[in-house]
Amino acid sequence: MPRPMLRELSQRQNQTNNILSTTHNSQQQEQQQMDKMKLDRLLRKSRSKEYMEALHKLDAGGHVCNQDKVDDIINTIKEEFPEVELEKILLGYVSICHLGKPYEVHTLDIVGGIIEHYKTGQSLPNGLEKARSIAMRGGYSFIEVYADCCRAISRNGTVSVIY
Numbered sequence: 001m002p003r004p005m006l007r008e009l010s011q012r013q014n015q016t017n018n019i020l021s022t023t024h025n026s027q028q029q030e031q032q033q034m035d036k037m038k039l040d041r042l043l044r045k046s047r048s049k050e051y052m053e054a055l056h057k058l059d060a061g062g063h064v065c066n067q068d069k070v071d072d073i074i075n076t077i078k079e080e081f082p083e084v085e086l087e088k089i090l091l092g093y094v095s096i097c098h099l100g101k102p103y104e105v106h107t108l109d110i111v112g113g114i115i116e117h118y119k120t121g122q123s124l125p126n127g128l129e130k131a132r133s134i135a136m137r138g139g140y141s142f143i144e145v146y147a148d149c150c151r152a153i154s155r156n157g158t159v160s161v162i163y
Helices: 005-043 049-060 067-080 128-137
Strands: 090-096 103-109 114-119 142-146 150-153 159-162
Touching (some): 049 090, 049 103, 067 103, 090 128, 103 128, 128 150
Antiparallel strands (some): 090 103
């Protein structure tokens, strides 16, 4: 009795599709790894003078009520990394607040365009709390908070990655 050729052909096609699918998934994973390495390298570069000056303006206090000034700061941030969609990876910024007691730190949420000053003991939202102790320790101008790490930025713009 002859063997059904359609079944064999179907099995061979499935095997070929599985191999192609596995190869494609492997290539996608390699590409994602390469993209993550490029992004990491880019985010480790020293920050520009304009970027540093813009983020120092966060502590002025009046920016909380002036959305145009907040938008200017956010635009400067985006200009620093034009090839990166920061909204997708950057949770926000945390820095020591120099407004005086009872304020301890302030934050910037670039997605919402919100600057907020927090009192001692007041919890920070959206995963930013992990940067509070780094900011309070001093030695850094501000902390960039990402989902997978914090990037502490020194006064001269150098970057320290903290996991």
